[in-house]
Amino acid sequence: MSAISHSEENYLKAIFHLGGEGKQSVATNAIARSIKTKPSSVTDMMKRLAEKDLVNYRKYKGVSLTEEGKKAALSIIRKHRLWEVFLVEKLNFSWDEVHEVAEQLEHIQSEKLVDLLDEHLGFPQYDPHGDPIPGKDGNYPSREKQLLSQFPEDSRGICIGVKDSSASFLKYLDRNKISLGDTIHVLEREDFDNSLLVNIGNRKMQISHQIAANLYLKML
């Protein structure tokens, strides 16, 4: 019954993301790394979350989210991504600047606010990084996507998301005029370094494996 604290919300979100959308169980150290805290702090918190029936915790065996925990995590992720859309679409933030602010905004508690924000934004399906926005009812849409690095020669796809959403990667994409929605045509694969020669828009460009392994496309 008691409310979920700011800090507890961050743990739930981390467990959701680390455990493949809340399915698998997650290790203490992984959570500590992800949340930038110490393993001992994680253990403490896991006990508290287990007490609240938000996670299943067995000593030394890792944790997984309960249904209630998953619901809470999805609600936070929904808010995070809706706010990211707001920041980009309405306030003209660039997509590499929104994450930090959304990390704060995701904790605002008001169902009415979320619903009206969703409406104000036209019920978006995806956030600025191509990640799906969980529904009000807790459904979590997923879509077919492949990494560009897995595309064979002479195949095409539409750019729909990023795996790495760090500011440095996003800025790289901006600098090279690669945006979500662009069609990419793989012309040649270089076996030696796994780099690709591709056609984007009407430009031909070389793309390193590092980049290609972080761009999601929908195969055409």
Place this chain on the structure above:
Amino acid sequence: MSAISHSEENYLKAIFHLGGEGKQSVATNAIARSIKTKPSSVTDMMKRLAEKDLVNYRKYKGVSLTEEGKKAALSIIRKHRLWEVFLVEKLNFSWDEVHEVAEQLEHIQSEKLVDLLDEHLGFPQYDPHGDPIPGKDGNYPSREKQLLSQFPEDSRGICIGVKDSSASFLKYLDRNKISLGDTIHVLEREDFDNSLLVNIGNRKMQISHQIAANLYLKML
């Protein structure tokens, strides 16, 4: 140097409001009442804020804001009121629902967010309750206003703000179709109970002292 916590921000804001826009010194009990905490907690916090040079505190003598404390308070109030405008103008909240949500949003830290929000809203001067929005530079505009209860017979004014901004008062105004911007003409004063007979728009209505003492007008 160290950041101002969520809780510290609430104290600073309370001191600003209680001390007549941060001028006068404020009593421990008044802060406790306003912030719904105990006097002993207030004393503790005052010591911490004094340590950070945000307030001037002398035992048993009350506290006042330092210049730095005033600056911090104004920044929070600016955010609070800008968010209230956003909620009403962009998300269609009603003016009696915004305060609680703004109490949370005011703590979001991002100068860029505030600046872009301000721009998005068209640099509003007043919040939905008629309260002035402090400037980016910390200036705090004030304007001539009188309570309706102080208006003599046969005088007029434009409704520009509320003193009590509780949901119940705001809803009363909604029900009686009294909005900011309306012109009010005082026709008669009833000495016995200090009630007023007024003309609003083209309606004649009786207004109790309780109501009149909470409506700010600009005398015409």
Place this chain on the structure above:
DNA sequence: AAATAAAATTAGACAAATCTAAAAATATGT
């Protein structure tokens, strides 16, 4: 001016969230 009341502070406790250092459990390598 002394007695009483009110306001403010101190002392000591507590919960949440974190940390460091030590100990225990589990996993890995030969």
Place this chain on the structure above:
DNA sequence: ACATATTTTTAGATTTGTCTAATTTTATTT
């Protein structure tokens, strides 16, 4: 299988923000 390394948990301390109960200071009466 045994030794070693890694992971996880425990024990104990710390910070922030709060509380209750007791005490001290200031204000108000008589």
